[in-house]
Amino acid sequence: MALIVQKFGGTSVGSVDRIRNVARRAVATRKQGHSVVVVVSAMAGETDRLLKLAAQVSTTPDEREVDVLLATGEQVSIALLALAIRDMGHEARSFLGHQVQIRTDSAHGSARIQGIDAQPVLDTLAVGGIVVIAGFQGVDEHGAITTLGRGGSDLSAVAVAAALHADVCEIYTDVDGIYTADPNICEKARKIDRICADEMLELASLGAKVLQTRSVEFAMKYKVPLHCRSSFHDGEGSWVVPEVEAMEGAVVTGVAYDRNTAKLTVMHVPDVPGTVAGMFRPLADADINVDVIIQNTAQDGRTDVTFTVPRSQAQKAIALTEAAARQLGCGKVLADSHVAKVSVVGAGMRSQPGVALRMFTAMGEAGINIQLISTSEIKISCVIDDRFTELAVRVLHDAFELDRPPGQLRESQD
């Protein structure tokens, strides 16, 4: 008899038939004797439709009013889901953000959750009802509707689970769980049974978009076990757990890639304090996220600085960097949008030397030239020509034998 929070995204409630499927799953869980709270997003496409309407009436839409507009998406979903559950003969009740007091700050469009009033939810659960809560939305201290930003429904679900001390927060998606690599380009990719939060965060930030980053951080902070699973079948998915529980002997847990990458090189940067800062300030002011940064040792008082930015922001970044380079007395700016970042991630590499060597060797044997390298405690990333992205993922997946479960891997190596 557990208390289970189930979160369904926009695709899972994207049509009337899919809403009925979600209802069936919630009812089945309830019939097993569990208390069930369902958190849902807006129907797929709805948020975009609403944003388009806003853009049609306003050139610079006010964020407070945009939140009023967007919050209707989830409101439609909770009403339809509650109706569908009731149609199956089970008690259900919908709650909007303000009705369960999902209190946030007033940062419209990217509000942060400050607290939840669990009592209305507990009252409904106490009489056996299924609770349906609108994800993505909250209410600030003035009673204004706020939204948590894209993917915020994951965060809502985790916050609700934390407030209720739920036994698990199940995140339903259209994939079976978290994989060792993108199954679309690596057929040997294997579903990971348990992954530690740090690894999950690295994979998420690298484009393996199963879970919203903030929700993973939030879950770990409040010790909410996360279970990422498929909305199409009942099989186990992947559990995201604190690091100590995840240690299964794997050095590398997964291979990720990110194609939304462009590389800029500023030539002949004067090697004097403040120059590099002056180069990156305009990018920061323009909210351009600079990722890998490489600066070689200076020669003759000059050095080259190379960095990556999201490819979608490359044009803007180039213009800003060229202007800054002129002002700072640097040389030419070279740009290359045909690059990708490939990374291996694993909490186990902290205690295992030789991972980088194994990665570079595998890439070299496959004839893939490494343009930039960047490392963190649990990740090694290489920027390469993006034509070799899929090949690199498969080569690295093989090199670290990720198709074998961690236990087997250890045996074969010992």
Add this chain to the structure above:
Amino acid sequence: MALIVQKFGGTSVGSVDRIRNVARRAVATRKQGHSVVVVVSAMAGETDRLLKLAAQVSTTPDEREVDVLLATGEQVSIALLALAIRDMGHEARSFLGHQVQIRTDSAHGSARIQGIDAQPVLDTLAVGGIVVIAGFQGVDEHGAITTLGRGGSDLSAVAVAAALHADVCEIYTDVDGIYTADPNICEKARKIDRICADEMLELASLGAKVLQTRSVEFAMKYKVPLHCRSSFHDGEGSWVVPEVEAMEGAVVTGVAYDRNTAKLTVMHVPDVPGTVAGMFRPLADADINVDVIIQNTAQDGRTDVTFTVPRSQAQKAIALTEAAARQLGCGKVLADSHVAKVSVVGAGMRSQPGVALRMFTAMGEAGINIQLISTSEIKISCVIDDRFTELAVRVLHDAFELDRPPGQLRESQD
């Protein structure tokens, strides 16, 4: 410097362009120095779209959840309108039903307003902002969203105007105001400048659907002047006022018709107490609204009873009446769906005899046979063959010289 409440229906906010028009009008009123509160409905078609979704997930949709669903329609409208007003450089703020505490009972789908918290509205007006309020919706004592029923946005506007002691509640529609007859079938129809509430109620209940009935009652109870006007131009519309202010000497104010009428006659009804009650009880239980009822003096202990029902409910009414007639020992049931009701309405007829005679004479001279007659203090209705509906309206409009303003009419008669 007045406080003006403006209400716009679904057609007036039916597209992005139309929402911008509404914004322009609100801003223009504000620029004249007035305080402006706008109440809006859902965009045309939206409520039907949502109800269709509800019907797809549930065979007997729960009314509480349907209200959660429907309330999104007005929420989208207020957000878009506030955005459009702000885009024109004016401060605007949207409020949902619960944010201005439009408190209602818990009769979901047809809730009654119990009170409003005017303070948040007054605060926004005090700093010069235009207030945009969601019509149609309220909140009950448990914090659940309620809706007021179809056309409820008129009622919201009047209730807001009453709570704010507004100088006027302007109801914007796609017609210029209230006419002496339907301009589509009577080209001489004249816009009425001032109409008393009782007349308005009779006209509304007879199919001249400019104003929702409950909102007129509410406006008169709280002495809110109503101004029905066109959303397409700035010309004056029709004012709905207490009777004493409306007296302009007109005996008849307008001619109305209703084609949603069917006539049933039960033959040979035993003239014993309780028989007629037994005949109408099944209709009442089935929520069928019986309108005109005629019973002639009995002969030989038997009488015929004739009555009208909405044509849309005729089949059901016939079946129920036939069953009742058998049980009560009555004769055959005759039904005729090809009838219409034509009425003349006017508060002035209370003090003016001869109106009925003038009506019957005009109908007779036009060769229109009157099948049933029913009268109230300020209305005389005739049921006729529905093929003569338009002719009857024009004939009566001429007979009472409704194309002339009341002042002129009086002069010509004196």
